[in-house]
Amino acid sequence: MSSLPPLIDSHCHIVFSSFEEDLDEVASRWRLAGVKSLLHACVEPSEIPSIKLLADRFPELRYSVGLHPLDTKSWDGTKTIDILRKAAHEDSRVVAIGELGLDLFKDRNLDEQINVLKPQLHLANELDLPVIIHCRDAAAPMLKLLKEFKQAGRSIKGVMHCWGGNEEEMKKFLDLGLYISFSGTVTFPKAQQIHQCALVVPEDRFLIETDSPFLAPVPMRGKRNEPAFVESIASSIAEIRGQTFASIANCSTANSQALFGLP
Ligand SMILES: [Zn+2]
Numbered sequence: 001m002s003s004l005p006p007l008i009d010s011h012c013h014i015v016f017s018s019f020e021e022d023l024d025e026v027a028s029r030w031r032l033a034g035v036k037s038l039l040h041a042c043v044e045p046s047e048i049p050s051i052k053l054l055a056d057r058f059p060e061l062r063y064s065v066g067l068h069p070l071d072t073k074s075w076d077g078t079k080t081i082d083i084l085r086k087a088a089h090e091d092s093r094v095v096a097i098g099e100l101g102l103d104l105f106k107d108r109n110l111d112e113q114i115n116v117l118k119p120q121l122h123l124a125n126e127l128d129l130p131v132i133i134h135c136r137d138a139a140a141p142m143l144k145l146l147k148e149f150k151q152a153g154r155s156i157k158g159v160m161h162c163w164g165g166n167e168e169e170m171k172k173f174l175d176l177g178l179y180i181s182f183s184g185t186v187t188f189p190k191a192q193q194i195h196q197c198a199l200v201v202p203e204d205r206f207l208i209e210t211d212s213p214f215l216a217p218v219p220m221r222g223k224r225n226e227p228a229f230v231e232s233i234a235s236s237i238a239e240i241r242g243q244t245f246a247s248i249a250n251c252s253t254a255n256s257q258a259l260f261g262l263p
Helices: 024-032 044-057 069-074 078-090 108-128 139-151 167-175 192-200 226-239 245-260
Strands: 007-010 034-038 061-065 094-103 131-136 158-160 179-182 204-208
Touching: 007 204, 024 034, 024 139, 024 167, 024 226, 034 044, 034 226, 044 061, 044 204, 061 078, 061 108, 069 094, 069 192, 078 108, 094 108, 094 139, 108 131, 108 139, 108 158, 108 204, 131 139, 131 204, 139 192, 167 179, 167 192, 179 192, 192 226, 204 245
Parallel strands: 007 034, 034 061, 061 094, 094 131, 131 158, 158 179, 179 204
Antiparallel strands: none
8 A cells, every 4th residue: 555656535525424334444545545544525514523533533534624715605604714713723733824715607696706705815824724616707806806815915925726727827826826736627538628737737836626526537437426536636637747646646646745734
């Protein structure tokens, strides 16, 4: 097992009920595939106690705390921020704030989403933690907001999770210092825009993730996704870039470790 190149699944949701039945088997498969650590993303604060239990159960798991833009109904102003701050202070396994962001594909409430996003960016800045940014059909307002945030003298570090935009947008997020994360969509034959991004992204600025249980990569497309499948994502990127699997595994792992301090 030690001869396998190390992989990191930088974004998964194994707290979801679809993993209830067979999580031990899922874990043995990710260990067999060489997945050395995982970052569990949080979509809303009520999940935190259960995610924490998963971190107790699987020592290679770290997690984020945050509120997803499609869950703004759970937002309770400073109360929510207090919960997130407390969770981050209490447990050193909290390595990021998120997922946070904007989603204008499934929802239209931009102002409300911004109201939930901004305080979380401030919290990440206060705690000196990276952010996990969910951004769907919202690159322009997201760039505007992040630029304003930076111009006000604050720092932003983090990742554009499950990247689905074009090369021009990607370059703007890279210019802000963000990392770009590729999910199972990079394995889809028709996703040419994402292939182009995976081809040109700098070697020291990309991560790989499954976003399990969503978006299973080819050849498992349509099934439940799981962390072991991050291997297929690394393979696709290796093929697109004409590099070896080992080099993609090594640099994506080093990038995840640099950004999140993962083991
Ligand atoms: Zn996610």
